[in-house]
Every structure is written in structure tokens, then in C-alpha cells.
Amino acid sequence: MTQQLILDLLPPSPPTLDNFEAGQNQAAVQALRDCRPGRAIYLWGPPGVGRTHLLQSAASGPETLYFHHGDQAQSLKAIATADTLQHRLIAIDNVESLDADQQAALFALYNRWREVASTGRGFALVLAGDRAPLAMPLREDVRTRLGWDLVFRLEQLSDEARAQALSKRASDRGLQLSPEVVNWVLTHYTRDMRHLSALIDALDRYSLEKHRAITLPLLKDLLASGQPANQTDN
Structure with a gap:
């Protein structure tokens, strides 16, 4: 049996906050545990720090959505403009790779998030990218929104x-x-x-x-x- 077949039989465990090795990132993990509708969290750091693990963990429960750059922008825009939101937490991964349409959808989603943050229709946003908000290769109005609430730099173990x-x-x-x-x-x-x-x-x-x-x-x-x-x- 080859090593690849062995790994196919024994895939990594599903990502959770409990099986994430936090190291110096305890504050970020605790913020995700405490994340409630109306809050936004942006995580950034180099490859290998666990950004995807944390976002998939945050979006593993009911009424949550995990979105990455390979998904269609229309789905994100539909959520941002819907009369009634079905999600209490939306996680968006690899923000640095969003195309122009996806950036426009994220801009609309942030505006919707801010509009309803203090109401019973509020939802949480959890986003991740490979660099600090203002260094992101995105349109200016999206870059600034990434820093609207909590921002954590993730450190390697x-x-x-x-x-x-x-x-x-x-x-x-x-x-x-x-x-x-x-x-x-x-x-x-x-x-x-x-x-x-x-x-x-x-x-x-x-x-x-x-x-x-x-x-x-x-x-x-x-x-x-x-x-x-x-x-x-x-």
C-alpha cells in the first residue's frame, strides 16, 4: 500500500477550534469562540498558519456559510441583497484572490453587515487573507472594510x-x-x-x-x- 493510499484512508480530521493548535494565536481562537452576530473578524498570515482551518471551523455549524474565491460571486451578492438573511455567520476565505465581481459582492455584504449589526437581523463575518488589510490587492473601499472590526495576525507555531x-x-x-x-x-x-x-x-x-x-x-x-x-x- 503506497503512502498516498494510506493518507487517502486516513484523511485529516475535520477542522474544529478544539483540534487547532493555537500556539500564539489564542486570542484569535477565543474571538472565534465568542463571535456573535454583529461582529466581524479578519485573520491574516502566511500559508500554513491555519487560516482555512479556522474559517471552516467557524462555519461548521447551522446557519453558516463558507465561501472561497472559487465560488460564484452571484451567490455572495444574492446574500448581501436578500430581503431576509438565512445565515448567522458567513466566512470568506482567501480574500486576496477575489475577482472584481466578488469584491463588489463583498463590498455590498459589508454594507449589509454594518446596516443590521445592532439589530435582530445581524450576522457575523469571518474573513481571512494572506496579508494585512491595507496591503491587500483589492479595491480601496474593500480594503478599509476589512479593518472595520477585529483583526488578528496569525503566527506560525x-x-x-x-x-x-x-x-x-x-x-x-x-x-x-x-x-x-x-x-x-x-x-x-x-x-x-x-x-x-x-x-x-x-x-x-x-x-x-x-x-x-x-x-x-x-x-x-x-x-x-x-x-x-x-x-x-x-
Whole structure:
């Protein structure tokens, strides 16, 4: 069984706020936990800090919507101009990639958000991008709206925090990772925690299949058996 097939059988767990390794981002996570209709939160940071994880977590409940740049602008505009809103929270990912029509829809949505924020028809906005609001490659009136309420810069996990998260993930599966294995993973593998967690799951499965203890040679055998899915979670 190739490593890719193993990862297909053991996909990363669905994103939640509870399984997000917050590190220095505790304030942003708490703001999402406390987010209520009438609030807006903008998260920004480089690839791998967990932007998509957090937005999908925020939009995982009832009456929520997750929108990314690949979706049709018309759907966002329809929400912004609807007589009655069906969503209590709208999450919009990869704001930096919105085209002109999507930016126009976001502008209308922000205006709608502000208009009803203090009423019983209010809704929450949670957005994410790869840079600070005023540095976004967007029209000026959209850039300024990104900073209307709460703004958080997301920080990468330190190697120490990432190592602790890996060890905890392994411990939860009844595994013991040697410092040698942990250090090698942190040095040679993606920094994305969801894919690191998936690697631990795959390593557990692979060790059972091969009837071998988890060692650095076993890890290298696993990775050599197929190219890992090193897609970055924003």
C-alpha cells in the first residue's frame, strides 16, 4: 500500500477550534469562540498558519456559510441583497484572490453587515487573507472594510509547540515517537499541522502493516513509498 493510499484512508480530521493548535494565536481562537452576530473578524498570515482551518471551523455549524474565491460571486451578492438573511455567520476565505465581481459582492455584504449589526437581523463575518488589510490587492473601499472590526495576525507555531503537538497526537494513538523521528519530521516535512497529524496517522497504520516499530528508517520507508500530500492549509 503506497503512502498516498494510506493518507487517502486516513484523511485529516475535520477542522474544529478544539483540534487547532493555537500556539500564539489564542486570542484569535477565543474571538472565534465568542463571535456573535454583529461582529466581524479578519485573520491574516502566511500559508500554513491555519487560516482555512479556522474559517471552516467557524462555519461548521447551522446557519453558516463558507465561501472561497472559487465560488460564484452571484451567490455572495444574492446574500448581501436578500430581503431576509438565512445565515448567522458567513466566512470568506482567501480574500486576496477575489475577482472584481466578488469584491463588489463583498463590498455590498459589508454594507449589509454594518446596516443590521445592532439589530435582530445581524450576522457575523469571518474573513481571512494572506496579508494585512491595507496591503491587500483589492479595491480601496474593500480594503478599509476589512479593518472595520477585529483583526488578528496569525503566527506560525514554534518548533517546540509543533513538536509537542506531534507527540500528543502520537500519544493519543498509543504511540511513542522518539526525539529523532520528531526532529526529522520538523526539519524535512511540511509545517502544516493538519498534514503533520495525517502523517502520524499514516505512520501508525504503516507500522502495523509492516509489523515494525516506529523508527526513522520506517518513516523514511513510508515517505519513499509515494509522494506525500504536502498541500498547505492556509
